[in-house]
């Protein structure tokens with residue numbers, strides 16, 4: 001369960017949101033409407049001017065980024081020089097979660113992460129996105145935030161369905177931001193961001 005009531009001013013732009021949901025949440029909206037700003041505030045990269053963020057009843061507003069149990073995935077949140085298997089185990093270990101090889105293989109197979117020992121930077125764009133998203137799942141945070149992280153994946157529908165199922169099975173809330181309104185159909189709740197404010201569609 002994620003509860004957000006925040007205000008954040010960036011020059012002429014004002015983010016002003018208030019929502020409370022659990023499960024799979026899609027946020028769509030035009031360029032510059034404030035989607036990334038909201039994810040950055042929830043992840044702790046930007047500090048709100050006012051308000052709070054609660055995750056599973058815990059106030060995380062003032063916790064440092066690595067203590068929130070939240071992972072933000074952007075199209076470039078991977079380490080290009082790491083080999084694939086190390087990447088999948090590294091992300092989790094860094095956050096204090098030991099994953100065994102069996103678990104890594106299972107998640108990688110389910111998500112169609114390529115089974116070759118290349119450096120992540122040498123994979124295709126879509127496969128790099130899969131590696132970032134798989135690493136996030138293996139860490140088992142309370143919340144995953146995905147900022148346009150599905151855009152280059154081929155068979156996107158198939159992938160998002162499996163990814164959202166995996167989140168649910170692991171009791172991970174997921175907020176994904178996309179400019180493609182069609183992508184919202186995979187969510188339990190859909191919001192549109194318009195000029196810093198959220199409007200609920202379903």
Ligand SMILES: Nc1ncnc2c1ncn2[C@@H]1O[C@H](COP(=O)(O)OP(=O)(O)OP(=O)(O)O)[C@@H](O)[C@H]1O
Nearest residue numbers: 010011013029030031032033034035036037038179
């Ligand atoms: N560091 C910053 N300083 C000042 N203004 C900023 C900063 N970051 C973002 N903004 C402004 O905040 C507004 C929201 O931007 P944001 O990137 O959150 O939108 P978005 O919906 O994610 O758009 P996009 O899809 O292009 O990423 C924009 O007007 C942007 O110019």
